[in-house]
Amino acid sequence: MTAEKLGRKPADTVAGAVVAGVGAAYTIVALQTPPDPSSASVIGPAVFPTLLGVLLVLGGVAVAIGGLRLRPARAKAEPAQNGGWRLWVTVAIFGAYVIAFIPVGYLLSTVAFLMGVASYFSPHKWKSNLIFAIVFPLIVLVVFEYLLRVPLPEGLLAGVLP
Amino acid sequence: MDILANLADGFASALSPINLLFAFLGVLIGTMVGVIPGIGPTTAIALLIPVSFSLDPVSGLILLCGIYYGAMYGGSITSILIRTPGEIGTVMSTIDGYEMTKRGRGGPALATAAVGSFVAGTVSTVLLMLMAPLLASVSVAFGSNVYFLLLLLALIMLSNLTGGSRLKAGIATVFGMAVAMIGMDPQAGFSRMTLGVLELNGGIDFAIFAMALFAVPEALANLTRRRREGAPQVGKVKVFMSKDDWRRSTAPWFRGTFLGFFVGLLPGMGTLGSFFSYPMEKRLSRKHKAEFGKGAIEGVAGPEAANNAGVGGGLVPLFTLGIPGSPTLALLFFVFTMYGLQPGPQLMSEQSGLIWAIIASMYIGNVLLLVLNLPLVGAFVQLLKIPDAKLYSGVLAFVALGAYALGFDLFSMGTMFVFGIIGYGMQKYEFPLAPAVIGLVLAPMLESSLRRALQISAGDPATFVDGPLAITLAVLIALVIAAPALLPLLRKGGIIATALFSRRQVTTSELENPSGDLRTPTGFGFTADDSQAGEGPQSSVPEGEAVSGGANQLQPASTGQRANDDAGDRRAED
Numbered sequence: 001m002t003a004e005k006l007g008r009k010p011a012d013t014v015a016g017a018v019v020a021g022v023g024a025a026y027t028i029v030a031l032q033t034p035p036d037p038s039s040a041s042v043i044g045p046a047v048f049p050t051l052l053g054v055l056l057v058l059g060g061v062a063v064a065i066g067g068l069r070l071r072p073a074r075a076k077a078e079p080a081q082n083g084g085w086r087l088w089v090t091v092a093i094f095g096a097y098v099i100a101f102i103p104v105g106y107l108l109s110t111v112a113f114l115m116g117v118a119s120y121f122s123p124h125k126w127k128s129n130l131i132f133a134i135v136f137p138l139i140v141l142v143v144f145e146y147l148l149r150v151p152l153p154e155g156l157l158a159g160v161l162p
Numbered sequence: 163m164d165i166l167a168n169l170a171d172g173f174a175s176a177l178s179p180i181n182l183l184f185a186f187l188g189v190l191i192g193t194m195v196g197v198i199p200g201i202g203p204t205t206a207i208a209l210l211i212p213v214s215f216s217l218d219p220v221s222g223l224i225l226l227c228g229i230y231y232g233a234m235y236g237g238s239i240t241s242i243l244i245r246t247p248g249e250i251g252t253v254m255s256t257i258d259g260y261e262m263t264k265r266g267r268g269g270p271a272l273a274t275a276a277v278g279s280f281v282a283g284t285v286s287t288v289l290l291m292l293m294a295p296l297l298a299s300v301s302v303a304f305g306s307n308v309y310f311l312l313l314l315l316a317l318i319m320l321s322n323l324t325g326g327s328r329l330k331a332g333i334a335t336v337f338g339m340a341v342a343m344i345g346m347d348p349q350a351g352f353s354r355m356t357l358g359v360l361e362l363n364g365g366i367d368f369a370i371f372a373m374a375l376f377a378v379p380e381a382l383a384n385l386t387r388r389r390r391e392g393a394p395q396v397g398k399v400k401v402f403m404s405k406d407d408w409r410r411s412t413a414p415w416f417r418g419t420f421l422g423f424f425v426g427l428l429p430g431m432g433t434l435g436s437f438f439s440y441p442m443e444k445r446l447s448r449k450h451k452a453e454f455g456k457g458a459i460e461g462v463a464g465p466e467a468a469n470n471a472g473v474g475g476g477l478v479p480l481f482t483l484g485i486p487g488s489p490t491l492a493l494l495f496f497v498f499t500m501y502g503l504q505p506g507p508q509l510m511s512e513q514s515g516l517i518w519a520i521i522a523s524m525y526i527g528n529v530l531l532l533v534l535n536l537p538l539v540g541a542f543v544q545l546l547k548i549p550d551a552k553l554y555s556g557v558l559a560f561v562a563l564g565a566y567a568l569g570f571d572l573f574s575m576g577t578m579f580v581f582g583i584i585g586y587g588m589q590k591y592e593f594p595l596a597p598a599v600i601g602l603v604l605a606p607m608l609e610s611s612l613r614r615a616l617q618i619s620a621g622d623p624a625t626f627v628d629g630p631l632a633i634t635l636a637v638l639i640a641l642v643i644a645a646p647a648l649l650p651l652l653r654k655g656g657i658i659a660t661a662l663f664s665r666r667q668v669t670t671s672e673l674e675n676p677s678g679d680l681r682t683p684t685g686f687g688f689t690a691d692d693s694q695a696g697e698g699p700q701s702s703v704p705e706g707e708a709v710s711g712g713a714n715q716l717q718p719a720s721t722g723q724r725a726n727d728d729a730g731d732r733r734a735e736d
Contacts, residue, residue, distance in 0.1 A: 011591060012591070014591075015591035015593070019333055019337075026340055026355075029355055029357065030343075030354075030355065033354045033355070034352070036349065036350040037350070037351075038350075042613070042616040042617055042620070042621040043609075043612060043613045043616055043617075044350070045347040045349065045350040045352075045354050046354070048343065048605075048609045048612070049340070049343040049354065049355055052336050052339050052340045052343065053340065055336045056333065056336055056337065056340065059329060059332060059333040059336065060333065062329055063327075063329060063330065063333065066329070086385075086386040087382065087386045090382060090385055090386055091382070091583065094558055094562075094579070094582075095579060097558075097559075097562060098562055098572075098575045098576065098578075098579050099572070101562060101566060101572075101575060102566075102571075102572055102575075106563070106566075110559050110563075113555070113558075113559055113562075114552075114555050114556065114559055117385070117551060117555035117558070118551045118552055118555055120551075121385060121550070121551035121555075122549060122551045125549075128552075129551075129552070132552050132556075136556055136559070137559070140559075140560070140563065144563070144567070148213060148216045148217075149216055150212075150216050150567050152563070152566070153566070
């Protein structure tokens with residue numbers, strides 16, 4: 001046990017601080033909850049949320065302090081790097097898709113989204129990407145519209161689709 | 163025989179052509195989704211909840227139950243063939259299952275898993291039939307104080323058992339509960355924690371939350387991980403069992419079934435019976451002990467049966483007490499409430515037709531699994547060859563669609579997006595996601611039972627130690643919380659006891675580092691949803707050797723308890 005490498009976990013400190021911050025904000029909002037008008041209740045509407053907020057603060061602080069503590073470093077292989085900007089690009093495409101979903105319509109927005117993500121990660125296979133990006137939403141559209149009778153937004157194609 | 167008549171009615175309802183079709187579709191879709199790496203049963207159900215809402219309750223629930231069973235089997239397929247469990251329940255099957263595959267016996271392993279699931283499904287349906295009405299009649303008498311304690315116990319156990327840091331699991335639970343507070347307070351009659359946003363008055367939709375937390379982080383992590391591997395190589399698999407395989411599997415199936423069912427009854431234990439089954443089979447095996455960890459069929463048969471029987475066991479507290487014992491059961495619980503059914507003591511009497519139809523359809527789902535899925539294993543395996551970019555962009559597109567179908571507005575989709583990003587952050591910083599979902603489900607019940615109990619007792623907290631049942635539960639809660647402090651002592655005691663029995667010398671190093679000797683399968687480091695975080699398809703399961711060291715000294719009853727405590731500090735051993 002003595003020869004082991006010691007290390008800190010700064011990621012935990014950051015995560016713990018975020019949790020504690022969220023907890024503090026949550027507690028402040030919870031404390032502003034008005035009391036129950038029917039004063040019969042022992043536990044009002046503010047009690048439980050306040051308790052949860054305080055627990056979040058305490059838990060966050062504990063994680064943050066734990067991250068500062070020296071402890072035997074993990075022998076584990078380095079955590080699989082989820083590449084920074086690749087993530088943000090994916091998130092941005094996904095966010096744009098969510099926003100466009102209703103105004104542009106299911107079919108067009110989904111074809112664009114799938115084509116976008118698939119071409120971003122495997123740009124050389126544009127043919128199979130395109131087939132996939134068109135066939136997948138078409139199947140889903142048929143299943144939802146005609147089998148399950150869940151209407152999907154038509155958007156720009158309103159009136160064009162049967 | 164009231165029960166038999168009820169079950170007959172249930173079968174009549176479930177066997178109608180349309181319901182049969184939905185059971186079949188559910189099993190098929192479930193298996194397909196379950197085979198996708200990182201998408202386990204819980205995620206599969208969460209993804210497909212919106213699909214079921216357009217159906218009537220019986221068909222919708224039958225579809226979801228089919229998906230559940232199918233997805234569990236999908237998880238077994240990937241566990242056995244490419245050593246990638248979709249959720250914690252199938253982690254044990256990877257040990258000997260994958261070893262069997264390496265030795266060209268993947269077919270028998272898949273067959274014993276399917277037949278074992280069938281045996282477990284059959285027996286646990288019978289046990290469920292016998293126990294649920296019994297427990298329902300008892301639980302009607304539970305007061306709010308007892309109910310509160312039960313919920314609290316379930317919540318603590320669930321957040322303990324996910325593996326990883328207990329503190330972070332606790333924070334995740336509290337986070338889920340905090341999200342649950344958003345919206346209308348049923349007792350006070352006004353909304354809280356909404357910051358004045360009108361759309362939040364109805365609260366955060368559970369299905370959106372679950373979908374966002376289970377599917378989005380997984381898809382993002384798989385899309386963006388840098389280490390890209392080719393599709394896992396899986397050869398042709400012929401599913402069959404030799405006479406010897408049948409002979410060796412039969413007893414483990416039944417042992418696993420009973421063990422799994424009764425473990426599943428406990429709140430929070432869900433489908434963890436497999437973790438007790440594996441060491442038990444190893445202990446009991448005389449002729450083939452040396453084969454464990456090197457492809458013993460018993461090591462697949464027992465845990466797989468236990469895993470499936472746990473579903474039946476978990477349904478008992480769900481139907482009778484309204485307490486879900488696992489994330490997946492929490493989803494089923496949510497689906498019940500969406501259909502206007504309140505799981506709990508009244509459900510069994512008021513909606514018995516529906517309950518029995520579900521029980522019957524679970525059974526039918528099992529049969530369908532056996533006759534339809536086994537021949538199709540080869541086709542399901544082909545799904546693994548779909549490249550990540552297409553697979554997971556498809557998952558994201560489906561999540562967006564699901565969020566839309568739940569609210570038909572941008573707000574639902576935005577909620578999904580925000581919680582998806584939060585979930586990704588939680589996963590990255592090693593906060594388990596399943597406890598948050600459980601917290602969201604249980605928090606309203608926990609709060610209302612607490613309020614009611616204190617209202618009845620006029621604010622006297624002594625109500626929580628009033629009566630033998632309440633005291634027992636309170637003591638159990640105290641023990642579960644204190645367990646991590648007590649376990650090292652127990653472990654030392656265990657080593658001394660083992661040494662006394664085997665009359666061997668105890669070394670000081672064993673006493674200083676007890677866990678080194680009583681090592682359990684490291685699989686407990688997983689949770690239902692973070693097992694795949696950012697890792698390649700082949701990467702996730704610990705070496706089989708990790709098990710071989712200590713399982714023969716391990717008391718089955720202590721495995722889970724120890725392992726859950728240990729998962730957090732195991733990293734220190736290496």
